Amino acid sequence: TNLGIATFHLGDDDGFRRCFSRMLTQARNDGAIGLVLFALPRLALADLSAGSWTGAVGHATEALELARSTGQHGLAAMPLAQLALVAALRGDQGYDGLLTELDRVTAGEPAGILGVLMQDTRRWAQGARAALTGEPAEALHHFEQMTQPTLTRLAAYDRLDVAARTGHIDTAARWLAELEQFADAADTPHAHRVVAYGRGVLA
Numbered sequence: 001t002n003l004g005i006a007t008f009h010l011g012d013d014d015g016f017r018r019c020f021s022r023m024l025t026q027a028r029n030d031g032a033i034g035l036v037l038f039a040l041p042r043l044a045l046a047d048l049s050a051g052s053w054t055g056a057v058g059h060a061t062e063a064l065e066l067a068r069s070t071g072q073h074g075l076a077a078m079p080l081a082q083l084a085l086v087a088a089l090r091g092d093q094g095y096d097g098l099l100t101e102l103d104r105v106t107a108g109e110p111a112g113i114l115g116v117l118m119q120d121t122r123r124w125a126q127g128a129r130a131a132l133t134g135e136p137a138e139a140l141h142h143f144e145q146m147t148q149p150t151l152t153r154l155a156a157y158d159r160l161d162v163a164a165r166t167g168h169i170d171t172a173a174r175w176l177a178e179l180e181q182f183a184d185a186a187d188t189p190h191a192h193r194v195v196a197y198g199r200g201v202l203a
Helices: 002-009 012-032 031-052 053-069 073-089 095-106 116-130 138-146 150-156 155-163 169-186 191-200
Strands: none
Touching: 002 012, 002 150, 012 031, 031 053, 031 073, 031 150, 031 169, 053 073, 073 095, 073 116, 095 116, 095 150, 116 138, 116 150, 116 155, 138 155, 150 169, 155 169, 155 191, 169 191
16 A cells, blocks of 8 residues: 555556555455455546546446445545546536535545545546636636645646646746656656646747
8 A cells, every 4th residue: 555655656657556456456355345445546546647537437436336335425535526527527517416426425524535635636627627618717726726746747737738828827837847846856757748748838
């Protein structure tokens, strides 16, 4: 678990996937439902990082159905946020229903271990939806509320686009500087691609 989380923070998507794929396989073999529910949303994150929306939907849907069937409604929050995000990115009509269910599930409930990630996934979904529906100022508001570094990096393309489109060049430049610092440290192809994209947007 700790190794997998460390790889996530370091931008090692393949290592992140390997660790939680092993956990998921072992948990299935042992019938450890709690660990299955622990691994699935993290694999959905790996899918989102890799741009595999279909994979993210598959893992998040399984997690959501398992959380519902076992009565662990609090554990439905993260997969709901992930499904809402993919729906927002795709422009699916199911977005509103997913966000409504997410609000219902999280109302008055403790955030839990995935609380910050879930909230930032929700903000990413709201920002992506607003950008798609022609409300860039609202989209920027949601993107500016994101605080979790790994999620802000995953949402970097969307955030940079909206910041530039709304004329907030200083914000885009600040976000790009953070991405450049991470890319220099992590030295991964994905990190360097995002930086190159950001430089192109600002240019």
